[in-house]
Amino acid sequence: MIKVVRGNPTPEELAAALAVVRARAASAAATPDTAPAPPAQWSDPARIARTTRALPGPTAWARTYWPA
Numbered sequence: 001m002i003k004v005v006r007g008n009p010t011p012e013e014l015a016a017a018l019a020v021v022r023a024r025a026a027s028a029a030a031t032p033d034t035a036p037a038p039p040a041q042w043s044d045p046a047r048i049a050r051t052t053r054a055l056p057g058p059t060a061w062a063r064t065y066w067p068a
Contacts, residue, residue: 002018009017 002014002021004014
């Protein structure tokens with residue numbers, strides 16, 4: 001049910017609003033439910049573990065957690 005909370009819409013404005021709501025509902029019902037996509041490779045925590053250890057040196061701290 002749709003309820004007008006404020007204002008005094010015309011019948012044409014109500015019809016337009018209802019058409020939008022019904023179109024969105026029909027679109028959502030027609031879309032099949034799909035499994036969520038796998039996470040992107042850049043957000044995979046395992047990618048950090050695939051890199052080699054940081055070499056000792058003055059900037060080694062900056063390379064500790066980021067792939068080379």
